[in-house]
Amino acid sequence: MIKAGKFGILIFLMGFYFSGLKAQTTLKELWDSKYAQNGEEPDLSTPYSTILFFFFHLDEVNYSPEDASKALEIGKNNNIDTEKLAVRLKQIFEGNGIILNFSQIPDDPDFTDSLANNQSKYFFDSRHFPQIYLEKKGEEWKFSSQTVSQIDKLYHETYPYGTGRLLNLLPKLGTQVYFGIHFWQLAGIFILVFLLFLSHKLLTVVLDKGLLYFLQRFGYEYLGEKYLLPVAKVMSIYLIIVFSVLFIRVLQLPAEFVSWLIKILNVAKPLVITIVFYKVADIVSMYFSKLAEKTESNLDDQLVPLLRKSLKTLVIIVGTLFVLKDGLEIDIVPFLTGLSIGGLAFALAAQDTIKNFFGSIMIFIDRPFQVGDWITSGEVDGTVEEVGFRSTRIRTFRNSVMYIPNGKIADATIDNHGLRQYRRFYCTLTITYDTPSDLIETFVLGLRKIVEAHPDTRKDVFNIYFNNLSSYSLDIMFYIFFQVPTWQEELKCRHEILIQIINLANSLGVRFAFPTQTMHMESFPEKKSLAPSQSNDMNFYKARLQEFLDKELTKKET
Incomplete structure (x- = not known):
């Protein structure tokens, strides 16, 4: 592990050395090629000449801010410190890793930009820094007055929170060159690595001890160890990435390396945030799981895993978009446009699936039944075993399994025997x-x-x-x-x-009856008929009725 770390540092320093050596050698060779060999005098007649003139006179060997400031268009404002603005403009280039590819810079006095309505302007990076551009004034190409007015603002955006002061303090450590870079840059690298290592250890101790102790006092030790500490540790990594982005600019390393490193850090920031929210999804799911345990319904218990998976899927999708947009600087608008059109086509092709999906949402909201209930709906008769996003699984009393699309269940009349009091x-x-x-x-x-x-x-x-x-x-x-x-x-x-x-x-001694048939003979010789004798006297029946009523009334009174 230690050998691997040393090898990584060696590669790190070699990258600085070769990138810095390449940049310095190329700049000197370009100057000699244009002026020394051709016998020409330095001028500002083309975008190429102006850029070469500006950066050559801010090089450490030919350092002359006074000459470099001639490439700035100051107009009628003579009260500004042009030398300071020239130095700051170069520091903006280096701090943001703006790479100057001289082979692509036009060397034509009459150059016009077709993307700027064919005006005599040359933009370095119209996407990230549209404020910085050259403009032809008379016969000379200079940094535009708009660029000059924005230098201080761009400088403070590049070096926020007072980090720009380190640009004046660190060079005092020494300007000797080692491995192709200055001693103060080398010292700054080791100081930065040491501070990042120290801050990571400090944040880890604070989170492990402080946060865990705080949660223990309130009885949430399990919550802290399993859910919050992993999130807090990832957040500490995010803070380290932010500090690296701030302080790596101060070292004034070669633009090629800074551009490469800033791009990696810009990818790492949304990636780490995605990991944080991915872990937060577990915390949210745990919270809803605790709420589901307090309810009598089993549907919400089954909804929690689906919610966790949906949240994590959403986090991954959104995080990927941010990595593409902010990290890799890929325009995602065409992708989103195509996604919306494709989504419409997909919706038309998968309308039954979408119907079932919304049917499952209505089941989870209305809760017409829960897992374990006996339900009846048309030919469906059985016990609910599982409710998914597409279908509901029902165990019939024949011990078979029925899968019913949720869209049909949402529209059907359901008799829930399980909700009977x-x-x-x-x-x-x-x-x-x-x-x-x-x-x-x-x-x-x-x-x-x-x-x-x-x-x-x-x-x-x-x-x-x-x-x-x-x-x-x-x-x-x-x-x-x-x-x-x-x-x-x-x-x-x-x-x-x-x-x-x-x-x-x-x-x-009560006997239960069952269906029987009894045969009665109407009469036998020398036997009395079974048919009751009927009387034609109406008063007889009235007397018998009154006798019955008197008897029943006497029973009720007693």
Whole structure:
């Protein structure tokens, strides 16, 4: 591990050396090639000549800010420090890693930019720095007055929070050249690496000890160790990346290397933020999981994993877009436009899938049933096992599995037997015709006592009455409710009640009737007819009726 680290530092320094050597050698060779060999005098007649003139006189060997400032268009404002602005403009180029490819800079006095309405302007980086450009004034190409007015602003944006002061302090450490770079740059690299290492260790200790101690006091130690600490550690890496972006500019390293390094750091920033939100999705899912545990429904328990997967997918998609846009500087507008058109085509082709998706959302919102409920809807009759984003899985009573699209379930009429507060039990008890009325009354009273004594029956509502004379029996309606949550418990209660009814009937001598046929002969020799003798006296029947009524009324009064 240590050898690998040393090898990495060596490669790091060699990159500085060769990139710096290449830049310096190229600049000198270009100057000699244009002026020394051709015997020409330095001028500002073309964009190429102006840029070469400006940077050559700000080179450490030929350092002359006074000459370099001649490439600035100051107009009538003579009260500004042109030498300071020239130095700052070069520092803006170096701090932002703006690479000057002299082979692509036009050497034509009459150059016009077709992207700028064919004006005599030359932009260095119109996408990132449209404020910095050359403009032809008379016969000379100079940095435009607009560029000069924006130098201070761009300088403070490049070196924010006072980091620009280090540009004056660090060179005092020494300007000797080692490995192709100055001593103060080399010292700055080691100071930066040391500070990043120290800050990472410090942040890790603070988060591990401080945050964990704080969470322990409030009883959230598990939450801190499993969820918050990983997020906090990744955030510490993000802070280190931000510090690196700020201070790497101060070292004034070769533009090729700075451009490459800033691009890597710009990719790392949205990537780390994506990782943070990816881990935050676990925290959000855990919070909703705790809320789901407090509810009686099982649907929200099943919704939490789907929510976690959806959040993570969304984070990855958005994070990828930011990496492409901010890190790799890829224009994502055409991609989003194509995605919207493709999304419309996809929606038309997959409308059934989308319908099922929204059907699942409505199931999760309305909650017409939950996992474990017995539901009936048309040909569907079974117990809900799982509710997904596309379909619902139902276990039938034949032990087969049915997969019903959620779009159909959302539109169907559902009879949810699992939401019943009480489970009805209704049957008819048939007893023989020769059962005396007093025995019937006693039997009915005993049935009511059985219901009242059972622990799982509803005591406030039940109906047990002698209510019908059928063709072969006397019928007693037995209508009660069980207060149990499942069908298995309902069957158990039915079993217990029916056993007690049979025991009661055996104890009282009540006989249950069943369909029979009895043959009666109208008359036999020397036998009296079975048909009752009828009287034609109406008063006889009235007397018998009054006798019955008096008897019944006497019973009620007593």
